[in-house]
Amino acid sequence: MLEMVGGSFQPLLGFTLLLLCVKPGLGSSIGEGDAEVGCIGRERQALLKFKQGIVDDFGILSSWGNEEDKTDCCRWEGVQCSNLTGHVVMLDLGAYGYNESRYLRGKISHSLLGLQHLRHLDLSGNNFEGESMPEFIGSFTKMRYLNLSSTHFFGTLPCQLGNLSNLNSLDLSGNSHMSSENLDWLSHLSSLTHLNLNGANLSKVIQWPEAITKLPSLIELHLKSCDLPSLATPSLSLVNSSASLVLLDLSFNQLHTASIYPWLFNFSNSLVHLDLSYNLLRGSLLGAFGNMVSLAYLDLSKNRLGGRIPTHFSGSLVHLELSNNFIRGSIPGTFGNMTSLASLGLSRNRLKGKIPKSLSSSLVYLDLSGNQIQGSIPDTFGNMTSLRTLCLCSNQLEGEIPKSFNNLCKLQTLELCRNNLDGVLAKNLLPCANDTLEILDLSRNRFIGSFPDFIGFSSLTRLELGYNQLNGNLPESIAQLSQLQVLNMPWNSLQGTVSEAHLFNLSKLQHFDLAFNSLLTLNFSSDWVPQFQLTEILLASCKLGPRFPGWLRSQKGVGWLDISGSGISDVIPNWFWNFSSHLYRLNISNNEITGIVPNLSLRFAHFAQMDLSSNRFEGSIPLFLFRAGWLDLSKTCFQGQFLYCVQLVVELWPISTSQITYCQESYPTVGHDGKE
Numbered sequence: 001m002l003e004m005v006g007g008s009f010q011p012l013l014g015f016t017l018l019l020l021c022v023k024p025g026l027g028s029s030i031g032e033g034d035a036e037v038g039c040i041g042r043e044r045q046a047l048l049k050f051k052q053g054i055v056d057d058f059g060i061l062s063s064w065g066n067e068e069d070k071t072d073c074c075r076w077e078g079v080q081c082s083n084l085t086g087h088v089v090m091l092d093l094g095a096y097g098y099n100e101s102r103y104l105r106g107k108i109s110h111s112l113l114g115l116q117h118l119r120h121l122d123l124s125g126n127n128f129e130g131e132s133m134p135e136f137i138g139s140f141t142k143m144r145y146l147n148l149s150s151t152h153f154f155g156t157l158p159c160q161l162g163n164l165s166n167l168n169s170l171d172l173s174g175n176s177h178m179s180s181e182n183l184d185w186l187s188h189l190s191s192l193t194h195l196n197l198n199g200a201n202l203s204k205v206i207q208w209p210e211a212i213t214k215l216p217s218l219i220e221l222h223l224k225s226c227d228l229p230s231l232a233t234p235s236l237s238l239v240n241s242s243a244s245l246v247l248l249d250l251s252f253n254q255l256h257t258a259s260i261y262p263w264l265f266n267f268s269n270s271l272v273h274l275d276l277s278y279n280l281l282r283g284s285l286l287g288a289f290g291n292m293v294s295l296a297y298l299d300l301s302k303n304r305l306g307g308r309i310p311t312h313f314s315g316s317l318v319h320l321e322l323s324n325n326f327i328r329g330s331i332p333g334t335f336g337n338m339t340s341l342a343s344l345g346l347s348r349n350r351l352k353g354k355i356p357k358s359l360s361s362s363l364v365y366l367d368l369s370g371n372q373i374q375g376s377i378p379d380t381f382g383n384m385t386s387l388r389t390l391c392l393c394s395n396q397l398e399g400e401i402p403k404s405f406n407n408l409c410k411l412q413t414l415e416l417c418r419n420n421l422d423g424v425l426a427k428n429l430l431p432c433a434n435d436t437l438e439i440l441d442l443s444r445n446r447f448i449g450s451f452p453d454f455i456g457f458s459s460l461t462r463l464e465l466g467y468n469q470l471n472g473n474l475p476e477s478i479a480q481l482s483q484l485q486v487l488n489m490p491w492n493s494l495q496g497t498v499s500e501a502h503l504f505n506l507s508k509l510q511h512f513d514l515a516f517n518s519l520l521t522l523n524f525s526s527d528w529v530p531q532f533q534l535t536e537i538l539l540a541s542c543k544l545g546p547r548f549p550g551w552l553r554s555q556k557g558v559g560w561l562d563i564s565g566s567g568i569s570d571v572i573p574n575w576f577w578n579f580s581s582h583l584y585r586l587n588i589s590n591n592e593i594t595g596i597v598p599n600l601s602l603r604f605a606h607f608a609q610m611d612l613s614s615n616r617f618e619g620s621i622p623l624f625l626f627r628a629g630w631l632d633l634s635k636t637c638f639q640g641q642f643l644y645c646v647q648l649v650v651e652l653w654p655i656s657t658s659q660i661t662y663c664q665e666s667y668p669t670v671g672h673d674g675k676e
């Protein structure tokens with residue numbers, strides 16, 4: 001059979017072969033009607049041999065077989081034949097086509113070469129771990145579509161791929177164990193419109209732009225995370241290069257400005273989608289991107305770009321992401337005229353000035369956090385009724401939350417933290433977002449008034465109102481926020497009592513911070529077993545005492561516990577030293593806690609910080625405490641030890657307490673140093 005490899009067959013030859021193969025007694029269905037073209041025996045055998053090389057844990061190929069009722073291979077799972085010639089033209093066995101958790105394993109047999117009329121081969125998502133990509137794949141001269149993405153191959157990209165001269169679409173992405181030193185073979189693929197090599201290691205391919213330039217039909221090019229080398233002096237002539245290129249993704253490489261700009265702007269008229277995020281682009285050439293007239297999607301985030309935001313962008317821009325650069329100046333008012341703009345990310349730059357009155361009313365996502373923007377939040381924001389995410393944290397904004405925010409009915413995330421905003425928080429804040437709001441962070445401003453009612457905010461997962469001047473009681477209605485994971489409102493002037501009635505239904509709560517509301521009393525019955533398992537309990541300076549809070553015993557996963565200065569004058573219970581093995585930060589200082597600390601074989605998390613100072617412990621200092629990274633026993637009178645009412649602070653590791661939250665990031669674990 002293998003003598004046919006590499007040759008191209010005329011239909012006539014194919015037909016005679018068909019007859020030859022049918023005679024030796026391969027089921028009746030095929031030969032019967034002349035008009036009915038079924039499966040060709042030779043190709044059937046090739047497929048069965050391919051199946052032999054495959055480990056099929058999930059029975060994906062169960063329709064493939066020798067049995068009487070399975071003779072027509074054109075009806076097998078993933079197989080398609082030409083209804084004119086009967087040849088197998090498509091093998092569509094991409095794992096994701098079925099079910100993400102079903103895939104094939106094993107080896108790709110040479111027998112596949114029997115399918116010389118194959119035009120479409122998709123084996124994506126299957127697991128050929130440890131195998132190299134077969135070189136014979138270059139012999140399918142009729143191949144138009146080849147998808148071997150995420151197949152776990154390793155080794156080099158075979159240059160034989162360059163023989164697939166009819167190929168339109170080549171997807172080898174997601175094979176991070178594959179590399180190439182040379183992409184010269186690409187230049188033979190003159191029909192190629194889609195190329196995806198995301199994740200392949202191309203760090204040695206100095207000539208990668210040249211290789212791409214030789215693809216006159218290219219529409220989509222994905223070279224994300226390819227470790228592409230930067231070219232110091234581009235000597236490119238890309239005159240012929242794809243005026244057709246529509247999508248270019250070069251993100252997550254280490255490209256410098258000089259190696260990319262000179263040829264990039266030759267695609268100016270065609271590019272619709274351009275992603276250069278996570279590179280090393282410098283300079284103030286942003287204006288050149290403004291001249292790309294067809295752009296709908298532009299991501300330049302996480303580079304080192306300076307300069308100002310251009311006043312003109314393509315009118316069809318939908319997505320603009322410039323965050324994490326060194327961009328200066330103010331936000332141009334022209335965004336108000338960009339009626340298609342849905343997503344605008346300018347966070348973590350050096351922007352100054354005021355927010356323009358007019359920003360595109362079609363915005364769904366707006367992130368201006370981490371700049372030096374001043375002035376107030378414009379009333380006109382209430383006109384952006386499509387807004388789902390609004391992040392303005394870490395600026396110098398003043399004034400009140402505009403009343404017009406009452407019109408925002410789709411808001412999911414509102415983060416205004418770390419500004420100088422003030423005014424009375426409305427009792428019914430954001431009434432129209434009651435069904436949608438998930439994250440509300442107004443912390444570190446100057447808001448006054450009583451705690452808002454969040455009745456009906458059934459989706460709220462994170463509520464941060466800390467470091468303001470809110471007073472009054474915590475309403476019992478917070479018990480209805482059954483999705484709440486984070487409830488942080490330290491450093492306010494809250495009063496009254498927090499009881500089980502507030503918290504009984506918050507089964508998902510993890511972070512609970514009411515610290516430094518010194519008028520606030522927490523009164524839970526000592527045998528209360530809450531529904532939640534907290535990881536952070538910060539109640540410093542609240543009134544917890546005089547009894548030691550018994551409900552803490554149920555919290556087995558606590559990492560950070562601060563009940564300092566909370567009026568506890570009680571014997572420390574024995575269970576306390578064993579209640580959580582995750583503890584990395586403990587502060588029970590400034591109470592009147594008495595009792596003996598037993599010498600336990602307790603293990604702390606790395607670099608744990610322990611503050612037991614200003615209490616009235618008795619007995620000797622237990623040695624296990626010295627396993628902490630930072631220990632404060634000052635002003636506490638352990639006895640019977642040579643250290644006797646002596647200040648003792650052992651510092652083995654400095655712990656950073658800086659906490660900066662930004663919109664794009666998930667909720668950070670505070671204070672726990674990442675150095676473990």
Ligand SMILES: *[C@@H]1O[C@H](CO)[C@@H](O)[C@H](O)[C@H]1NC(C)=O
Pocket residue numbers: 083084
């Ligand atoms: C082959 O069959 C398909 C579907 O049965 C049909 O859409 C297509 O037109 C047929 N092609 C030819 C060339 O007959």
Ligand SMILES: *[C@@H]1O[C@H](CO)[C@@H](O)[C@H](O)[C@H]1NC(C)=O
Pocket residue numbers: 094095096097124125147149169170171194196
């Ligand atoms: C290749 O297959 C993957 C997984 O099924 C899919 O996501 C991707 O879009 C395919 N590539 C092309 C070019 O069709």
Ligand SMILES: *[C@@H]1O[C@H](CO)[C@@H](O)[C@H](O)[C@H]1NC(C)=O
Pocket residue numbers: 058099100101102
């Ligand atoms: C996917 O496959 C797994 C395992 O065979 C099965 O449990 C699951 O129900 C399947 N899911 C779908 C959507 O078919």
Ligand SMILES: *[C@@H]1O[C@H](CO)[C@@H](O)[C@H](O)[C@H]1NC(C)=O
Pocket residue numbers: 006138139159160161162163185
């Ligand atoms: C396929 O490509 C390889 C390497 O590029 C080449 O040596 C070989 O001759 C080609 N085979 C055919 C059948 O074109």
Ligand SMILES: *[C@@H]1O[C@H](CO)[C@@H](O)[C@H](O)[C@H]1NC(C)=O
Pocket residue numbers: 179201202203204227
């Ligand atoms: C790519 O391969 C080179 C060696 O050829 C290696 O030094 C480099 O770390 C690899 N890059 C990645 C991202 O794995």
Ligand SMILES: *[C@@H]1O[C@H](CO)[C@@H](O)[C@H](O)[C@H]1NC(C)=O
Pocket residue numbers: 236237238239262263266
């Ligand atoms: C860009 O195109 C112009 C003509 O359109 C050509 O003169 C120039 O050399 C090209 N630049 C590069 C780097 O290819």
Ligand SMILES: *[C@@H]1O[C@H](CO)[C@@H](O)[C@H](O)[C@H]1NC(C)=O
Pocket residue numbers: 214237239240
């Ligand atoms: C550009 O195209 C012309 C004609 O199509 C060809 O002669 C020339 O060699 C090509 N230049 C490059 C750099 O590929």
Ligand SMILES: *[C@@H]1O[C@H](CO)[C@@H](O)[C@H](O)[C@H]1NC(C)=O
Pocket residue numbers: 333334335336337
């Ligand atoms: C918006 O467009 C209108 C009409 O095209 C123009 O008059 C106005 O100056 C533009 N506004 C800005 C801020 O560019």
Ligand SMILES: *[C@@H]1O[C@H](CO)[C@@H](O)[C@H](O)[C@H]1NC(C)=O
Pocket residue numbers: 379380382383404
């Ligand atoms: C925007 O809102 C303001 C007040 O909130 C209103 O006066 C103005 O007409 C609105 N503009 C548009 C375009 O809807």
Ligand SMILES: *[C@@H]1O[C@H](CO)[C@@H](O)[C@H](O)[C@H]1NC(C)=O
Pocket residue numbers: 431432434435455456457458
């Ligand atoms: C949200 O508020 C609207 C009116 O303000 C009300 O009709 C709706 O019932 C509320 N939704 C919930 C879940 O409370």
Ligand SMILES: *[C@@H]1O[C@H](CO)[C@@H](O)[C@H](O)[C@H]1NC(C)=O
Pocket residue numbers: 479480482505
């Ligand atoms: C408690 O939470 C559940 C959902 O987790 C909700 O259905 C129920 O109404 C809540 N009960 C009260 C009293 O809020």
Ligand SMILES: *[C@@H]1O[C@H](CO)[C@@H](O)[C@H](O)[C@H]1NC(C)=O
Pocket residue numbers: 497521523524525
């Ligand atoms: C704590 O709650 C109990 C009832 O559960 C009550 O008798 C007691 O007075 C409360 N203490 C304070 C300080 O509110």
